[in-house]
Amino acid sequence: xxxxxxxxxxxxxxxxxxxxxxxxxxxxxxxxxxxxxxxxxxxxxxxxxxxxxxxxxxxxxxxxxxxxxxxxxxxxxxxxxxxxxxxxxxxxxxxxxxxxxxxxxxxxxxxxxxxxxxxxxxxxxxxxxxxxxxxxxxxxxxxxxxxxx
Amino acid sequence: xxxxxxxxxxxxxxxxxxxxxxxxxxxxxxxxxxxxxxxxxxxxxxxxxxxxxxxxxxxxxxxxxxxxxxxxxxxxxxxxxxxxxxxxxxxxxxxxxxxxxxxxxxxxxxxxxxxxxxxxxxxxxxxxxxxxxxxxxxxxxxxxxxxxxxxxxxxxxxxxxxxxxxxxxxxxxxxxxxxxxxxxxxxxxxxxxxxxxxxxxxxxxxxxxxxxxxxxxxxxxxxxxxxxxxxxxxxxxxxxxxxxx
Amino acid sequence: xxxxxxxxxxxxxxxxxxxxxxxxxxxxxxxxxxxxxxxxxxxxxxxxxxxxxxxxxxxxxxxxxxxxxxxxxxxxxxxxxxxxxxxxxxxxxxxxxxxxxxxxxxxxxxxxxxxxxxxxxxxxxxxxxxxxxxxxxxxxxxxxxxxxxxxxxxxxxxxxxxxxxxxxxxxxxxxxxxxxxxxxxxxxxxxxxxxxxxxxxxxxxxxxxxxxxxxxxxxxxxxxxxxxxxxxxxxxxxxxxxxxxxxxxxxxxxxxxxxxxxxxxxxxxxxxxxxxxxxxxxxxxxxxxxxxxx
Numbered sequence: 189x190x191x192x193x194x195x196x197x198x199x200x201x202x203x204x205x206x207x208x209x210x211x212x213x214x215x216x217x218x219x220x221x222x223x224x225x226x227x228x229x230x231x232x233x234x235x236x237x238x239x240x241x242x243x244x245x246x247x248x249x250x251x252x253x254x255x256x257x258x259x260x261x262x263x264x265x266x267x268x269x270x271x272x273x274x275x276x277x278x279x280x281x282x283x284x285x286x287x288x289x290x291x292x293x294x295x296x297x298x299x300x301x302x303x304x305x306x307x308x309x310x311x312x313x314x315x316x317x318x319x320x321x322x323x324x325x326x327x328x329x330x331x332x333x334x335x336x337x
Numbered sequence: 338x339x340x341x342x343x344x345x346x347x348x349x350x351x352x353x354x355x356x357x358x359x360x361x362x363x364x365x366x367x368x369x370x371x372x373x374x375x376x377x378x379x380x381x382x383x384x385x386x387x388x389x390x391x392x393x394x395x396x397x398x399x400x401x402x403x404x405x406x407x408x409x410x411x412x413x414x415x416x417x418x419x420x421x422x423x424x425x426x427x428x429x430x431x432x433x434x435x436x437x438x439x440x441x442x443x444x445x446x447x448x449x450x451x452x453x454x455x456x457x458x459x460x461x462x463x464x465x466x467x468x469x470x471x472x473x474x475x476x477x478x479x480x481x482x483x484x485x486x487x488x489x490x491x492x493x494x495x496x497x498x499x500x501x502x503x504x505x506x507x508x509x510x511x512x513x514x515x516x517x518x519x520x521x522x523x524x525x526x527x528x529x530x531x532x533x534x535x536x537x538x539x540x541x542x543x544x545x546x547x548x549x550x551x552x553x554x555x556x557x558x559x560x561x562x563x564x565x566x567x568x569x570x571x572x573x574x575x576x577x578x579x580x581x582x
Numbered sequence: 583x584x585x586x587x588x589x590x591x592x593x594x595x596x597x598x599x600x601x602x603x604x605x606x607x608x609x610x611x612x613x614x615x616x617x618x619x620x621x622x623x624x625x626x627x628x629x630x631x632x633x634x635x636x637x638x639x640x641x642x643x644x645x646x647x648x649x650x651x652x653x654x655x656x657x658x659x660x661x662x663x664x665x666x667x668x669x670x671x672x673x674x675x676x677x678x679x680x681x682x683x684x685x686x687x688x689x690x691x692x693x694x695x696x697x698x699x700x701x702x703x704x705x706x707x708x709x710x711x712x713x714x715x716x717x718x719x720x721x722x723x724x725x726x727x728x729x730x731x732x733x734x735x736x737x738x739x740x741x742x743x744x745x746x747x748x749x750x751x752x753x754x755x756x757x758x759x760x761x762x763x764x765x766x767x768x769x770x771x772x773x774x775x776x777x778x779x780x781x782x783x784x785x786x787x788x789x790x791x792x793x794x795x796x797x798x799x800x801x802x803x804x805x806x807x808x809x810x811x812x813x814x815x816x817x818x819x820x821x822x823x824x825x826x827x828x829x830x831x832x833x834x835x836x837x838x839x840x841x842x843x844x845x846x847x848x849x850x851x852x853x854x855x856x857x858x859x860x861x862x863x864x865x866x867x868x869x870x871x872x873x874x875x876x
Contacts, residue, residue: 195658198661201767202766205769205774206770217810242807386743389747415749418747419749427740431744495748
């Protein structure tokens with residue numbers, strides 16, 4: 189009698205706890221349960237200052253994937269990004285990737301602008317047309333110094 | 338004489354520079370009730386705890402059936418421990434467990450018996466000790482005499498060869514005291530275990546004792562049968578037995 | 583002679599401070615200083631001993647987890663006690679923590695005109711820090727104190743000795759199931775705390791202060807990455823080991839800590855120090871893990 193009660197309550201506790209964990213992991217943490225619904229493409233930038241792994245990849249303001257890895261390419265000394273793109277979307281191979289900021293002090297994200305080629309960008313391919321992040325500090329200093337002169 | 342079951346040879350023990358046993362020599366024979374008497378705080382309980390391994394001596398040898406307890410291999414020590422029970426002065430019943438679980442614990446944790454076998458053995462012991470019907474209660478809900486019997490049932494449930502009683506009658510009225518004494522004697526005769534009883538109850542305890550040892554100032558002053566100790570000429574023994582300083 | 587020290591020749595070329603002057607020496611300033619230093623040494627040794635005993639106890643417990651059979655019914659019982667019975671207090675602390683984070687966060691962020699970031703602020707604070715830490719502290723206060731008291735009472739009433747005489751390993755019987763129950767319960771309770779806290783932030787942020795619920799939840803989802811969630815779980819796992827070990831070992835070694843008193847007083851001292859030490863260690867380990875994870 190008492191024993192089954194304990195088992196029932198522990199079971200209840202486990203269910204509630206696991207549901208909360210699942211919510212955190214899947215919804216909030218954004219774990220991909222199925223690996224197959226994304227494909228990766230790569231892009232090189234001269235600077236991705238301020239960009240974080242997990243940042244959005246957008247096209248026309250619609251989130252279509254995220255930045256899965258940021259590393260430094262040792263030979264070219266460029267930032268190498270791995271972009272994980274939703275399987276639903278395909279682009280032409282001359283798509284333009286640029287690092288943008290949402291608002292002035294908002295998060296950095298990657299914006300993709302469509303190109304005109306008739307060939308599709310294959311999974312695992314590299315995007316050649318890239319624009320690095322706009323450096324606000326250098327812009328501001330340029331503005332100030334030009335004003336002085 | 339036959340070989341003693343337990344033998345203490347010049348056992349010494351002190352707690353922080355406070356000597357409790359200063360060379361104890363004691364013989365305990367198989368199948369007998371050996372009673373250890375002595376003033377309160379002279380180290381009788383400590384002596385008992387050495388047998389079961391709750392304390393270890395600083396020097397000297399304690400041997401069980403000819404084997405040195407300190408150098409016993411693991412298996413032998415385990416076997417000895419499983420065949421030995423200890424009844425604590427204040428019973429040391431598990432107060433968060435009910436009576437049934439208390440008595441069943443040595444079997445449930447230390448043996449590979451099935452649930453049904455454990456149940457049968459627990460109820461058999463409870464029946465023998467006339468405590469049936471309280472298995473669902475907790476030790477704090479029981480009277481002192483009941484608790485003693487539950488503790489005794491727990492000590493006997495493993496069918497031990499050796500039972501160590503640490504002042505089994507403290508806090509009981511004279512009627513209960515005699516009941517516990519006769520209980521020890523009766524079960525000892527029925528199951529044939531060896532018993533070591535630490536007690537203050539003089540002279541009642543002499544009725545159940547086959548051997549008596551008196552501990553004083555960390556040494557065994559006297560050991561022999563009850564008649565011998567009552568006829569002893571040693572001053573301390575005589576005054577202790579007669580209840581005078 | 584007064585307070586002067588006296589040196590005398592004992593044998594041959596050996597000199598010693600005269601024994602009859604020992605009391606006089608202790609009365610001198612130097613003697614008093616020596617006493618103080620000695621007391622400090624004794625205290626330090628006590629700490630080191632406690633830490634050493636606790637560590638050995640912890641590893642004994644882990645070792646006993648490997649010994650079959652698995653103690654299912656005891657694990658179940660302790661999970662019920664540590665986990666199920668702590669749920670109410672976790673829900674209460676979680677919702678109020680979330681609500682106050684919502685309020686404080688809103689009034690801070692509104693100055694920068696970025697109150698839309700409230701979801702990020704609440705979720706990150708909860709999942710990274712407050713969830714694991716506050717859960718562990720609440721469980722230490724609720725279940726940890728009970729563990730220390732229960733085991734402490736078993737120690738002083740010789741129940742632990744009784745276990746040993748029955749050839750039942752007390753560490754296995756008392757500590758090992760509690761480790762498992764803690765490892766099961768802490769992460770689940772932390773997850774519950776996080777979710778309830780995020781909901782609490784929603785209550786104040788959206789219902790009271792009028793942030794768009796969609797933006798709030800979008801910010802929660804957008805800013806938290808998997809590493810934050812796993813980091814929170816790692817913390818709660820470590821805290822579960824800290825709390826169960828500290829509380830059980832304090833109770834288990836009640837008889838060795840005689841500075842706090844004997845008997846019932848000793849148990850009360852053990853319980854208090856168990857909770858205090860757990861809380862301090864939770865915060866210390868929180869810092870260390872945060873440092874290692876970042």
